[in-house]
Amino acid sequence: MSRRAGWVAALAAAVLAIPLLDTPAGAATPGDPATAASFNLKSGPSLSSQVADLKAALPTQGVQDLLDQGNRFAKTGTSCAADPFGTGDNGAVLAPDKKFCWDAGDADTEEWIPQGITGVSDAQADELWGTRKPLVTAWYDKASTSLCSADPGTCSDKGVRLSFLDPQTPVAGSPDQRRYRHVLLVEPYYNSNGNASYKAVDLHAGGIAWYKNYLYVADTMNGLRVFDMRSILDLNPDQNAAVDDTTLNGLKSNVRDESKIGRQSNVYYSHTYRYVMPQVASYKFVAAQGNSSAGTCVATGAPKASYISIDRSDAASPxxxxxxxxDSDDTHPEKGRVGALPIDDTTGLLRATGGVVTATSAYYLPRDLTQGAARYNGTYYFNRSWLDHSGSLRRATVTGGRLVDYGGNITNAVGPEDLYIEHGQSLPGGGTQYLWSLTEHRADGTAGCTDAGSPCGRVIYAHRLSDVLARP
Structure with missing residues (x-):
């Protein structure tokens, strides 16, 4: 999540293991059960017609095609020099078992900020998409015109993009490199002429989760947006960006003009991205939203959908x-809530009864500043970040009807975000389980990451789940 300048004075001397704040009488107590109904969702307006019309106009491509055509290269092994773990500024750091670095343009960009992560272990019980084991990450566009002073007109908010990474298949001749490809998320609509078009998705994308064909994206104040892996549209199938392609409906598509998006004057644009992925559905909170977009939270009403993940530990009840x-303080002591919503394994969509998705549980979080959460076999895992200090990985279990800390603080990377569990159960006898995450801060001095013990840098990383559980 974005850091707030107001934290600096209050947290400069803080450490990750500070005691929980006292709460005034009647306030929500960390770890207590929360009202599960506050997490209830209902379906938003149907977008099926718009998506069908777009698919009639533009060809589709599958996830394996994206991986085969990856035009950027992530580094791993000794080639991945970025190290946001350092030595840790709050105890010994837990070094990752796996680590991937973005290519230079993505590692250093000020425009795009990495946030969410998911993978095929969320999507499929066999943990394979065809023959591949892709990871997917989400970035939001910071959309600051000061970043493009030469031509502010090209700095429109591009919304959210995904990166599809094949972490297993080395690039031929480069064993430390892996291919990945960006896809722009878009929202379909009918324009004033009644034609299907699309626009940028205005989201923070703090969490994403993939189940079967559907990709869920956290919509902070509203609930969830849903996208379909079967509806990835290709605006440059001939792979020659210099020439506008003829679309299925006889028009043209242009992947050179960065300033334009959607159908304009009978040409389809995409802010230069070859692939766009239209939203197919949404879920809205049933309860009224009492939060603002600020970091502080209220204890009742609809929560903020800041991050999401999939729990596949019970095959019968995903x-x-x-x-x-x-960001709690003495005025707003609430540390946030975490809830669970049922998934219909038959369809891959959330399970609704009478049009409402009914949450099965909810708790007040034991700690504030939580950037990501995952649950597996009854254990919750939480990522917390503290400005430019080392991050904190916490564990919790439901004990005596309350969600309470399990074990101590685990120091990890600077700027940790969303969480994803690779459950590793598809191999005979079970495989290695991993807890995946990613970091958001660029490795430069302007972020304040100049302490040798807690450097910045953008990476995707994974801890062995057994290593996390073995920590005291």
């Missing part, structure tokens, strides 16, 4: 986990 990012 669940989507949703939680809040909150």
């Amino acid at each position: 669940a989507l986990i949703m939680g809040e990012y909150c």
Whole structure:
């Protein structure tokens, strides 16, 4: 999540293991059960017609095609020099078992900020998409015109993009490199002429979760947006960006003009991205939203959908986990809530009864500043960040009807975000389980990451789940 300047004075001398704040009488107590109904969702307006018309106009491509055509290269092994773990500024850091670095343009960009992560272990019980084991990450566009002073007109908010990474298949001749490809998320609509078009998705994308064909994206103040892996549209199938392609409906598509998006004057644009992925559905909170977009939270009403993940530990009852990012203080002591929503394994969509998706549980978080949450076999895992200090990985279990800390603080990377569990159960006898995450801060001095013990840098990383559980 974005850091707030107001934290600096209050947290400069803080450490990650500070005691929980006292709460006034009647306030929400960290770890207590929360009202599960606050997480209830209902379906938003149908977008099926718009999506069908777009698919009639533009060809589709599958996830494996994206991986085969990856035009950027992530580094791993000794080639991945970025190290946001350092030595840790609050105890010994837990070094990752796996680590991937973005290519230079993505590692250093000020425009795009990495946030969410998911993978095929969320999507499929066999943990394979065809023959691949892709990871997917989400970035939001910071959309600051000061970043493009030469031509501010090209700095429109591009919304959210995904990165599809194949972490297993080395690039031929480069064993430390892996291919990945960006896809722009878009929202379909009918324009004033009644033609299907699309626009940028205005989201923070703090969490994403993939189940079967559907990709869920956290919509902070509203609930969830849903996208379909079967509806990835290709605006440059001939792979020659210099020439506008003829579309299925006889028009043209242009992947050179960065300033334009959607159908304009009978040409389809995409802010230069070859692939766009239209929203197919949404879920809205049933309860009224009492939060603002600020970091502080309220204890009742609809929560903020700051981050999400999938719990596949019970094959009969898969669940989507949703939680809040909150910056608590003496005036707003609430540390946020985390809830669980049922998934219909037959369809891959959330399970609704009478048009309402009914949450199965909710708790007040034991700690504030939570950036990501995952649950597996009854254990919750939480990522917390503290400005430019080392991050904190916490564990919790439901004990005596309350969600309470399990074990101590685990120091991890600077700027940790969303969480994803690779459950590793598809191999005979079970495989290695991993807890995946990613970091958001660029490795430069302007972020304040100049302390040798807590450097910045953008990476995707994974801890062995057994290593996390073995920590005291």
